[in-house]
Amino acid sequence: xxxxxxxxxxxxxxxxxxxxxxxxxxxxxxxxxxxxxxxxxxxxxxxxxxxxxxxxxxxxxxxxxxxxxxxxxxxxxxxxxxxxxxxxxxxxxxxxxxxxxxxxxxxxxxxxxxxxxxxxxxxxxxxxxxxxxxxxxxxxxxxxxxxxxxxxxxxxxxxxxxxxxxxxxxxxxxxxxxxxxxxxxxxxxxxxxxxxxxxxxxxxxxxxxxxxxxxxxxxxxxxxxxxxxxxxxxxxxxxxxxxxxxxxxxxxxxxxxxxxxxxxxxxxxxxxxxxxxxxxxxxxxxxxxxxxxxxxxx
Amino acid sequence: xxxxxxxxxxxxxxxxxxxxxxxxxxxxxxxxxxxxxxxxxxxxxxxxxxxxxxxxxxxxxxxxxxxxxxxxxxxxxxxxxxxxxxxxxxxxxxxxxxxxxxxxxxxxxxxxxxxxxxxxxxxxxxxxxxxxxxxxxxxxxxxxxxxxxxxxxxxxxxxxxxxxxxxxxxxxxxxxxxxxxxxxxxxxxxxxxxxxxxxxxxxxxxxxxxxxxxxxxxxxxxxxxxxxxxxxxxxxxxxxxxxxxxxxxxxxxxxx
Amino acid sequence: xxxxxxxxxxxxxxxxxxxxxxxxxxxxxxxxxxxxxxxxxxxxxxxxxxxxxxxxxxxxxxxxxxxxxxxxxxxxxxxxxxxxxxxxxxxxxxxxxxxxxxxxxxxxxxxxxxxxxxxxxxxxxxxxxxxxxxxxxxxxxxxxxxxxxxxxxxxxxxxxxxxxxxxxxxxxxxxxxxxxxxxxxxxxxxxxxxxxxxxxxxxxxxxxxxxxxxxxxxxxxxxxxxxxxxxxxxxxxxxxxxxxxxxxxxxxxxxxxxxxxxxxxxxxxxxxxxxxxxxxxxxxxxxxxxxxxxxxxxxxxxxxxxxxxxxxxxxxxxxxxxxxxxxxxxxxxxxxxxx
Numbered sequence: 001x002x003x004x005x006x007x008x009x010x011x012x013x014x015x016x017x018x019x020x021x022x023x024x025x026x027x028x029x030x031x032x033x034x035x036x037x038x039x040x041x042x043x044x045x046x047x048x049x050x051x052x053x054x055x056x057x058x059x060x061x062x063x064x065x066x067x068x069x070x071x072x073x074x075x076x077x078x079x080x081x082x083x084x085x086x087x088x089x090x091x092x093x094x095x096x097x098x099x100x101x102x103x104x105x106x107x108x109x110x111x112x113x114x115x116x117x118x119x120x121x122x123x124x125x126x127x128x129x130x131x132x133x134x135x136x137x138x139x140x141x142x143x144x145x146x147x148x149x150x151x152x153x154x155x156x157x158x159x160x161x162x163x164x165x166x167x168x169x170x171x172x173x174x175x176x177x178x179x180x181x182x183x184x185x186x187x188x189x190x191x192x193x194x195x196x197x198x199x200x201x202x203x204x205x206x207x208x209x210x211x212x213x214x215x216x217x218x219x220x221x222x223x224x225x226x227x228x229x230x231x232x233x234x235x236x237x238x239x240x241x242x243x244x245x246x247x248x249x250x251x252x253x254x255x256x257x258x259x260x261x262x263x264x265x266x267x268x269x270x271x272x273x274x275x276x277x278x279x280x281x282x283x284x285x286x287x288x289x290x291x292x293x294x295x296x297x298x
Numbered sequence: 299x300x301x302x303x304x305x306x307x308x309x310x311x312x313x314x315x316x317x318x319x320x321x322x323x324x325x326x327x328x329x330x331x332x333x334x335x336x337x338x339x340x341x342x343x344x345x346x347x348x349x350x351x352x353x354x355x356x357x358x359x360x361x362x363x364x365x366x367x368x369x370x371x372x373x374x375x376x377x378x379x380x381x382x383x384x385x386x387x388x389x390x391x392x393x394x395x396x397x398x399x400x401x402x403x404x405x406x407x408x409x410x411x412x413x414x415x416x417x418x419x420x421x422x423x424x425x426x427x428x429x430x431x432x433x434x435x436x437x438x439x440x441x442x443x444x445x446x447x448x449x450x451x452x453x454x455x456x457x458x459x460x461x462x463x464x465x466x467x468x469x470x471x472x473x474x475x476x477x478x479x480x481x482x483x484x485x486x487x488x489x490x491x492x493x494x495x496x497x498x499x500x501x502x503x504x505x506x507x508x509x510x511x512x513x514x515x516x517x518x519x520x521x522x523x524x525x526x527x528x529x530x531x532x533x534x535x536x537x538x539x540x541x542x543x544x545x546x547x548x549x550x551x552x553x554x
Numbered sequence: 555x556x557x558x559x560x561x562x563x564x565x566x567x568x569x570x571x572x573x574x575x576x577x578x579x580x581x582x583x584x585x586x587x588x589x590x591x592x593x594x595x596x597x598x599x600x601x602x603x604x605x606x607x608x609x610x611x612x613x614x615x616x617x618x619x620x621x622x623x624x625x626x627x628x629x630x631x632x633x634x635x636x637x638x639x640x641x642x643x644x645x646x647x648x649x650x651x652x653x654x655x656x657x658x659x660x661x662x663x664x665x666x667x668x669x670x671x672x673x674x675x676x677x678x679x680x681x682x683x684x685x686x687x688x689x690x691x692x693x694x695x696x697x698x699x700x701x702x703x704x705x706x707x708x709x710x711x712x713x714x715x716x717x718x719x720x721x722x723x724x725x726x727x728x729x730x731x732x733x734x735x736x737x738x739x740x741x742x743x744x745x746x747x748x749x750x751x752x753x754x755x756x757x758x759x760x761x762x763x764x765x766x767x768x769x770x771x772x773x774x775x776x777x778x779x780x781x782x783x784x785x786x787x788x789x790x791x792x793x794x795x796x797x798x799x800x801x802x803x804x805x806x807x808x809x810x811x812x813x814x815x816x817x818x819x820x821x822x823x824x825x826x827x828x829x830x831x832x833x834x835x836x837x838x839x840x841x842x843x844x845x846x847x848x849x850x851x852x853x854x855x856x857x858x859x860x861x862x863x864x865x866x867x868x869x870x871x872x873x874x875x876x877x878x879x880x881x882x883x884x885x886x887x888x889x890x891x892x893x
Contacts, residue, residue, distance in 0.1 A: 036686075037686075038686050038689065038690060085869075085873075086869055086873065089873045090872065090873060095686065096607065096611065096613050096819070097872055099613055099686060099689060100811065100815055100868070100872050101868075101869055101872045101873065103615075103808065103811065103868075104865050104866075104868035104869040104872065105865075105869060107805075107808055107861060107864075107865040107868070108862060108865035108866060108869065110861075111858040111859075111860075111861035111862040111865060112858070112862055113858075114857055114858030114861075115856050115857070115858040115859055115862055118857075119857055119858065220858075224804075228690075228693070228694070228697070231690060232690070232694070235687070235690070268701070268704065268705035269701055269702070269705060271697065271701050272697065272698045272701040272702065274694075275694035275695070275697055275698050276698070278690070278691060278694055279676075279679060279680070279691060279694070279695075282679055282680055282683060282687060282691060283679045286682075286683050286687070346763055348759065348762075348763075372762070372767075373759075373762040373763050374762050374763075374764075374765045374766055374767045374768070377762075377763060377764060377765030378765050382763065382764070382765075383763055385760065385763075389757050389759060389760035389763075390756075390757070390760070391752065391753045391756035391757060391760065391761075392756055392757075393752075393756055394749070394752055394753070394756060398749055398752075401746070401749055402746075402749050402750060402752075402753045402761075402764060402766070403764050404746070405746050405747075405749065405750045405753075405764070405765065405766055406764065406765025406766065407765075408746050410746075412742070412745075412747045412774060415741070415742065415745035415746055415747050415748075416738055416741045416742045416745065416747075417741075418741060418745070422745070426745065426746065429746065465764065466764075469764055469765055
C-alpha cells in the first residue's frame, strides 16, 4: 500500500470521525446559543441514543431502518424532558446553579445507564448492509466510513433549511441573538427551547447510531469523551455558531486521526489532543474561529 | 483633572459617541446631560476602562506634575489612580452585608499581603481595624450605620444608591463619577442629595463628574455642563448658557 | 463582633474532635477508621472547592487532576527506594526520582506547591475568560493529567500505578490537615482578600471598578484551592497505599461538588458537615451496589445505584434551593459579615 493510499485512508477516517463530532457539537452550540448553558448531559444523551437503538434492534421486531428513526426521536424526547426537569426551573438562577444541575444530570444518565444497561460492554448490532469493506484502488474502507459524512451533510442541509426558512428556526436565531428582545416580541420561549433540546438530542442520537456502527462497543460511559470533545469542537468553532460547530468538529476529528497517523508515538495522548487544542484556542482566540466576541452591557 | 480628547466609541456599526472632548477642572462639579441613549454612560465606561475607545485620548492629572493616559488601562488600575464611580442601575455586592460593601471599597488601598491577612499578623490587624472604623464612619455619613449587618440587596432602592456612593468614597477617589445619582428619588430626597454631594465634595476634596436627568440638580450644582445628543456634543458651558442654547432646547429641554 | 464566642466555639470543636479521634482510634475497627480518614480528607477537598466555586464564584471542575498531582507527588517522594525498583519493573524510574525518599510532611508540602503551581499555570489563560469556559478547561486539564500520567511510564509507572506507598495517613494527619484548611479558609474569607473574592463572585464589573484586580485575585483563589486539593490528594495516596491514573476520573470531582452543593456554596461549617455526611453515606449506601450475602439469602446489588441516588440528590437540592444556593438566612449570614 502506497503512502498516498494510506493517507487517503486516514483522511476518510478523520472526516468520518469529524462528522460525528460535528453532529454532537451542534446540540451543544444550539443550547448554548439560547440559554448560555453548557449542557454537560449532552454526551450522555448521545450514549442513550445508541442504547435505545441497540434495544430496538435486538428486542423488537421493528426493522432496523425504522429503529434508526424512532430511537433518535425517543432520545429527542428525553432531551426535552431533561430540560424541563433539570434546567427550566433554574432559568432565572445564577449560572453556576444551572451548570451544577447539568453535571448532576450527566451523572444521573451515566449511572442510570450502568443500572439499566449493565456495566459490561455490549456489541452494537451493525446491519450487514452498512458493515462491509470495499476496496477502492487498494485502499480498504468500511462502507460506514462513507455513509457517515453523507448522512451528516444531508442532516446539515436539513438543519440549515429549518433554521433559515421556517418560522420556528428564525425564532430560534432571534432568541440566540438577543434573548431579552426576542422574549418581548411574543416568541414562545418554552416551545423554542424544547424544540432546540429535541433537535440537539435527535442529532446526537443519529451521531450515536453511526458511532455504534463505526466503533461497535457500547458502554454506559461511552458518551463522556465524545461529549467533551464535541463541546470543545463547538468552542473551537465559536460557540453559538452552528457552522462553527461543524467546522470545529471536522477540525478536531481530522486532527485527532492525523496526530495518531503521523506521530504514532503520541497515540496514548490521543484523548488529550482536543483539550490541548481547546486551551490554545482559549488563549489566542477565545471567541472561537467563527464566533464574535461579546461585550457585557454595563 | 480630567481631559477627554476626541473620544469616539463604536459598537459594531453603532456610534455611541463621536469625537467628544471635555475637560473637568480640579474641584469642579461638572454635569453631563442629554436625552436617553445619548451616550453618556458610554463616556463613563470609557473613562473607567470598561470599554476601550475606538479613538481618542483621556488624560488624568490626579496631582500637579502627574499625568496618566487612561486609554488602555484596566478598570482596577484606573480606580487605583483615583477615579471611582457609581452605576446607573446600582451594582452592589448584593449578598454581602452593607458594611462589607464599604469594606471592600477599601481593598485597593490595602498594604498587607494575603498571607498576613490569613495569619492576622499585628500590622494587618491594625490595618483592618482602621478600615473597619473608616467604613463605619462612611456609613454614618450616609445614615446607614443601623443597617450595617443587613444584606445589601435587601435595602430599599434609595439606600442602595447611597451605599454605592459610600463604597466609591471608600476607594479614596480624587475624581468621582456619579451616574444618575438622583434617579428614582422624590423632590425631598433630591434636595438632600444635592446637599450631600456638595458636602462630600468639600470634605473629601473631590472633583465630581455627574450624569443626571433631574435638571434642577444639574443646574444647581454644576459649574459647567456638557450636552450630548446621539453621541455628539451639541453644547457646553455654564448652566445658564446651556439653558439658553437653542440646540439644547430643541434636542432636549424642548421635548422634556 | 462575636469574636470571643466564635473563638470559644472553634476551640470547643477542636477539643471535641481531638477527643473523638482519640476514642475512635482506641475502639473502632480499621474499616471505620478509614471512613474517618476519608471524611477528613473530604473536608479539605470540599473547602478547597468551595473557595473557588462558592466564595470566588468561579466554576472549576479540575479537582481530580490536582488531587492526582498531589497523590503521585507524595507517592513518589515517600516510597522507599527498593519499593520503587519493584514498582518500576516495566521501565525504570527517571534517575532524579530513583533515590529520593523524604518524610511525609515535606512530601505533602511539595505536593501542595506543585499542584498550586499547576493551578496557576492552567488558571492563568482561562481565568481571563467567561466562567463556563473555566469549567470545561479545568475538566479538560484533569483529563490531560490523567492521560499524561497513563503515558509517562518512567515517571508515574503509567497505567500500572504505584503500589506500596507507605501508609503515613492516620486520623491525626487527615483531620489535622482538615483543621488547618478550615482555619485557613475562615481567616482568609473574613479578611480583606476573602471579601474581595466574594465581591468578584457578586459582581465582577463592580469589583473591578472598586480597584480589585480580577485576574490576580482569581489566580490567588485558584492557587490556594489547588494547593489544598494537592495536599488532600497526597493524604489519599498515603491512606490507600495504591494509586493509578483511573482513580482520578471526574467521578471524584463530582463527589466533591456534591459536598459543596449540599453544604452550601460559600459556607464553611456546612461544607464540613456535608463532607462527613456524604463520606459516611457513600459507604453506608455501598450495599446498593454490591451483593450482600446474609447466609440464608443473597441480595443482589445493582452497580451504579448509589451514584444514581447521589445524582438525584444533587439535582433536587439545586432545583429546590434555586437562588438559595448562594443566599443565606439572615442571622446566619451575620456569622461572617461581621468582623
